[in-house]
Amino acid sequence: MSLHDAFDLSPLIQAAHHDLGAPVTGETRWVCVGERELSALTTSDRDLIRVVTGERLPESGDGDLAVSFFVLQIAADRLVGALRDGDDVPITYVEDVYTAYEENPSGTPLCGELLDLSLAYLAGRELALLGPDLS
Numbered sequence: 001m002s003l004h005d006a007f008d009l010s011p012l013i014q015a016a017h018h019d020l021g022a023p024v025t026g027e028t029r030w031v032c033v034g035e036r037e038l039s040a041l042t043t044s045d046r047d048l049i050r051v052v053t054g055e056r057l058p059e060s061g062d063g064d065l066a067v068s069f070f071v072l073q074i075a076a077d078r079l080v081g082a083l084r085d086g087d088d089v090p091i092t093y094v095e096d097v098y099t100a101y102e103e104n105p106s107g108t109p110l111c112g113e114l115l116d117l118s119l120a121y122l123a124g125r126e127l128a129l130l131g132p133d134l135s
Helices: 010-020 043-053 069-080 091-101 112-130
Strands: 031-033 065-067
Touching (some): 031 069, 043 069, 043 112, 065 069, 091 112
């Protein structure tokens, strides 16, 4: 995957970097979105987001909500990018998003602790799906 597969947040990340005066991390809550932008998130996405960032997204609501760039990346990819099929977020998606922004000096929606927590959560979910008999 490249930024051609994922929705490219680089212009927003660059604007946030300029505004904040520091590189953006996935936890940066700089972007306000409405119900429309969050509507495509699945229950599985919301679980992942809650575990990784601590954000509890309402199922519906009025007005804008400040969300992290991590949330925005997943929401954008549900609407127009690499996650349009509605399946659970795979480990490869997280790895590919990290790689796609790795060289961006303005920041990334996924780095450090967010990357570690995402991979751990998704690996645990995959192991749970295998069941108790791993032999």
